Amino acid sequence: MELFISVLLIVAAYLIGSVPWGVLLGRLFRGVDVRSHGSGSTGATNALRVLGWKFSVAVFALDFAKGLIPVILGRVIGLDVWVVAVVGVAAVVGHCWSPFIGFKGGKGMATSGGAAIGMFPFLLVIIGVMAGIVALTRYVSLASLAAATVGPLLVLTAATYGDVPWPWVLATATMGLLIVGKHRGNIERLLAGTERRFGDRAV
Secondary structure (H helix, E strand, O other): OHHHHHHHHHHHHHHHHOOOHHHHHHHHHHOOOHHHOOOOOOOHHHHHHHHOHHHHHHHHHHHHHHHHHHHHHHHHHOOOHHHHHHHHHHHHHHHHOEHHHOOEOOOOHHHHHHHHHHHOHHHHHHHHHHHHHHHHHOOHHHHHHHHHHHHHHHHHHHHHHOOOOHHHHHHHHHHHHHHHHHOHHHHHHHHHOOOOOOOOOOO
16 A cells, blocks of 8 residues: 555656646736746746746745645655655656656756755755845856755755755755756856846846
8 A cells, every 4th residue: 555655646746746837827827838938947937037026936836835745745644765755856857847848847946945845844044045146146047056056965964964864865966966957058158148137037
């Protein structure tokens, strides 16, 4: 029974993660496909450029929940730590490569954040770090890359000196790598000085 529940939750996490909220909200309320504007991403940052801040907040919250809820559910049920780790990664993979929109999607930051915080609540401190970077540079992508790097390092440090499940450390590192990989274009633009800044409109 536990194996059935574990597989069911992993599949459910992937499908929940695959829901492209940026696309759905844009089409439903504005008649706009966010993938056709800005960076083409389905996430909150592109939603901000295309749809405005209210929709961006909604997309972020929903994408964050896609990672948080399945992980919390797995923990509450008492599933093995490896299963919880896979559940978190599955949600992020679904967000980044959604079968509902041709296996494309967002860059995984909000969903990864939800999943990682579901495992390690202390990672909430990274939100402050990200806010500081955005305030100083107006580069959301730079803040995301910093979080994708600092988060796994904090988790690794906690695991080295405390009683932390190593599968969750591996999951957090995997999510960090996925975020960095999905930000390749942003990295190139940051280096070239052509990256869009926070608040820039796409349409």
